Amino acid sequence: MHRHLSVSMADYQKIAHALQKSEGEPVHIRGWIYRTRSSGKLAFVVVRDESTIIQVVAEKERLPDEEFAGAQKALIESSVDIEGLIHEDERAPGGREIHATSFRVIQFAEDFPITEDHSTEFLLDNRHLWLRSRRLTTIMKIRHTVVGAIHEFFRSRGFYEFHPPILQPSQCEGGATLFEVKYYGDTTYLSQSWQLYAEAAVFALERVYDVAPTFRAERSKTSRHLSEFWMAEMEAAWMELDEATQYAKDEIKFVLRRVLEHHERDLAYLGRDPEILRALLDKEWPTIKYREALEVLAEHGMDVPFGKDLRTLEEEELMRHFDTPVVVTHYPKETMAFYKPRDPQHPDEALCFDMLAPEGYGEIVGGSQRSTDIEELMESLEQQGEDPRNYEWYLDLRRYGSVPHSGYGVGVERLLAWICALDNIKDAIAFPRTVTRKSP
C-alpha cells in the first residue's frame, strides 16, 4: 500500500483537452478518481485532473482481468493512469467518455474521509484533502488570476514591487492585535501592515506596491475576518487623496475585468452570476463623504453621531442604496490611525477613505493620504497611548524632503469573497487562520 510509486514520461493529455477529441480518437490521461460505481461487468469511473472531469468506462471484456478488478475496487481519490478511446454518448456526463483500453491504478487510496455529508468544521479539519474539491480548486484558480491582475495593474503603471519586513518592532493599527514573536531573547511582532515601511520606500522608488501576508490578532469571529490574510497595498509619492481613491477604483475594475475574461464558467459554477460583476465595469462608482453617509443613514432612521466609525450594521444599510462599490472619504480624525492627516478645510475630518463592496461584503479597501506634519503625528501618537520615541525613524521621513503621499490596501480574501460571492472568507484562502483555527 505504501510502495514506491513511479511515472513514465508518456504523452498525456489534460482531461479538458481529451474532452475535445472526436469519436474513436485515442487519449491518455492521468488523475484521481472523483466518483465510481460498478456493476458486474462494467465500472463507471469519473476521473478528475486539474482541468476538469471525465467519465471512464471500464469493461470486463476489454481489459486484462487484473486491470478490470483494479477499476472495480479502486476507491475515490485513488490515482490512475488511463488509456482509451473517446466515445460520444449522451448517457455520459458532458456527452463524452473514455472507453478504457488500459486502466492502471498508481495508488489505491484508503477510504477517503470526505463524503457527501459534511460540516464546515469537518471540512476545515480535513482542509488538506478538501483542497481537491472542485469548489476550492475553482476558487484558488480565481485567486491566482486576481493576484496576477494586481501585479499587472501596478507594474503597467510604473510601480515597483517593494518588500517590507514581516517582522516589525512597532505597530501600525493598534496594539491589542499584534502577534508576538520571540526574537533572540527579545520580542518583535508579525506585520500588521507594510505601510510605515512603504512610506520610507516612496522617497526612493516613488511608487511601490506589494501583495503580502498580514497578521492581525483581532478576536473577531465573523465570516469576514482572518488572522492571517493577504493584503495588496500601494504607496505613492506626489499623490493626494483624490488620486488614490481613483487608483483604487481603477484597480478593482481592472481585477474584475481579468476575472471575467478567464473565469466566467468558474464564477457560474460557484453560483456567482458573472453579469452582476460585468455590469459594474461601465458604471461610475460613487465617492461620498462620511458626513453624507451619515445623512443617508439618518434618512433611514439610523442616527449615528459624527465621530463614530460606521459599524457593520450601518455599512450594510448604507450599501442598500447603491448597486456598485462606494468610496467613503473623510472619516472623523479622532477615531482614525495616527498617520491619517487632518483635512485643513475641515479639521475634524481625516484625509482617508474606505471602499465598501455591495451585497453585504463591506470594506474591501482602506487607505489615506499620509500626514506630513510632525507635530500632528506626535500628538496623535500620544493620544493613542504611544511613545513617539519609538517612531523616530518614521518621523525622520518628514524631516528630509517630505512630499505629499498616499496609499491604500486591498484585502485580497475580502475582494475574492465578494467576486466569488462566497458566504465565508475562509474559502478565499487555502489554509485559513482564525482565532480558533491554526491547523492543518
Add this chain to the structure above:
RNA sequence: GCCGGCGUAGCUCAGUAUGGUGGAGCACUCGGCUGUUAACCGAGCGGUCACCGGUUCAAAUCCGGUCGCCGGCGCCA
C-alpha cells in the same frame, strides 16, 4: 470581550419534553446486477452518547460544573 446555537457510529443527523436493553442515512466490507448519473437491491462491520461530578433501582435524557466548536456583534482589510 458580549450574545446565541451546537457536541450521539468515520461523516450527516434523529432520539432528550415524559429516565427503562442506543437508531437512521451515507462511507466501508461481502454478495447480486452489461449504461451508472449522489446508481440500485440484500447482508455485515461500526458507539467513552464531549468531559467531570451528582440525583435515581436505572441517565444520551434530570441537576451542577468544565472543555471544545460554529455563528452574530464590537474592531478591522
